[in-house]
Amino acid sequence: MGVLAEKYEMLNTCNKCGFCHTACKTYKVDGAEPMVSRGRIQLIKAVVDGKIEPDADYEDAINSCLLCGECAVACPSGVSAKELVMAARRDLKLRKGVKPFAKSYALNTLANPHKLERAFKLFGGLGKNVLKKVDGMDYFRGVDIKGMNVARVPFLNQVPERILVAQPKHKVAFYVGCFLNFSLDDTANSVVKVLTKNDCEVIIPKDQVCCGLPQYAYGDFETAKVNARKTIDTFLAKDVEAIITACGSCAAMLKEDYLKLFADDASYLPKVKMFCAKVKEFSEYMAEIGVDESKFHNSAPVKVTYHDPCHMVRGIKVKTQPRQMLKSLPRVEYIEMFEADRCCGASGLVQAFYHEMATNITRQKAKNIQDSGAEVVATSCPACIMRLQGGINMAGGKQKVMHVADLMAKAYED
CATH class of the missing domain: 3.40.50 (Rossmann fold)
Incomplete structure (x- = not known):
């Protein structure tokens, strides 16, 4: 059974009421039916039924979804268009690979910490110097690239693997994530500061990799699984009560999406469940243990x-x-x-x-x-x-x- 055929029952739960139109941000910008959840679902269903081929317009409709989940909140039937779009992206990946090349290259770079470090170093050096001399390049595709920070030294190279406190009440591991490591290193240091001020001993494994979310989001489950296994094995080897991340996107991947990614791997799934149960987003964990306001x-x-x-x-x-x-x-x-x-x-x-x-x-x-x-x-x-x-x-x-x-x-x- 194909990836999309497995979701056929869910595709049919959409009653085409149009409540998603009120929530979908891409529809509010574009105003076209293929750019709203109802339209995307009908396109996916048409591909499964063999009524249309997954052409360039179809790919645009599928790949432009923000995966924000706002439509599911508005949907009376609770249809998860995000889940269906993810399945459609997986189907596209299996049919055609990840296209275009620029996207494939970006996803491969993100998956490899050495390539990603070289990319940030290149951008932080030569790249930013070039941009400063180009008029109109203050922003690139809505991102303030001139103002984007690049860490002089990646955070993981700034700190020891184990940060002790005088009277530890908790022992946690810190999953840093790509952008806190290579760009927002001050924020990563802030996380450690807050944790240690609240009597947490912090373990920071040096051989961390991307959580796999970028690859997972575009249907490259194979690469995502490689990084996920590395992450799970690395962090479960540490004797800690919680695994903390200060990135909301990483938190969702580590805490929930790993369970979906390995749902069909009965031998490894128990280990995945053990890992996911320990994952806490930073503020979630701080609220749980209580902050020392004194x-x-x-x-x-x-x-x-x-x-x-x-x-x-x-x-x-x-x-x-x-x-x-x-x-x-x-x-x-x-x-x-x-x-x-x-x-x-x-x-x-x-x-x-x-x-x-x-x-x-x-x-x-x-x-x-x-x-x-x-x-x-x-x-x-x-x-x-x-x-x-x-x-x-x-x-x-x-x-x-x-x-x-x-x-x-x-x-x-x-």
Whole structure:
């Protein structure tokens, strides 16, 4: 039975009511039926039924989906268009491989830490110097590339594998993720600072690799499984109570998608379940163990709002914990923005290959931020941080986008 045939019953649960039109951000930008969940589902069904071939237009409809999950919330039948689109991408991969070459190259680079490090070094050196001399290249496809940080030394090379504390109450492992390692190393250091301030001994395995989400999202399960096995075996070898990640996207992959990826591997699945049960998103874990607020220091007053990453709010259902952390900080005035859980338009490689659509989605998010009156936008996903900062800068806004861990770490500064 083919990948899509296995989903045939789910395809038929869509009653074509159109409630997804109110939620789908790609439809609101494009206005075409193939760019909304109902349309995508009918296209997938037509391919399964042999009524149409998966041509270029079909591929655009499938690959432009943000996988944000907002449509499933609006759907009276609870149809997961995200799951169906993922199946369609897997089907496309099996039929044609990952296309175009640029996407395939990007996914292969992300999967290999050595290639990724070389790519960041090239961008941080020669690449940024070239960009500075090119007019109109402040932003590339909606991303503030001139302002994008590149770590001088990857975070994993900055720290020892084991960080001790005087009186440990907890022992955790830190899954860093690609962008915290190579770009947002200050945020990675903030995570460690907050954990150690709260009496956590931190293990940071040096041989970490990409979690496999980019490859998984485009149907390359084979590569995703290689990285997933490496991650699971590496971290389960450490005697820790929890595996912490400060990336919402990684958290969803590590915590939930690994179970789907290995669902048909009966011999390895018990190990996967053991691993997934230990995974905690950073703010989720801090809320669980309780933050030592007595160590906080007063800082300048600041108005803060929060952006919900899609993988967190609709994926692993972590919503209240980041807000709880922010509200615990001294002299923070928390403001809830309109549509805080609205997708920012990043969505992995969608922003690169459908940049005009993504930029329009980001523009609305930037307006919501501006209207909130906040000075700082906190979030929990590196991709969202870069996307939001670029959108705010392009709109002429002054707000700074920060990770929740960075704001917490500042509160611990003497």
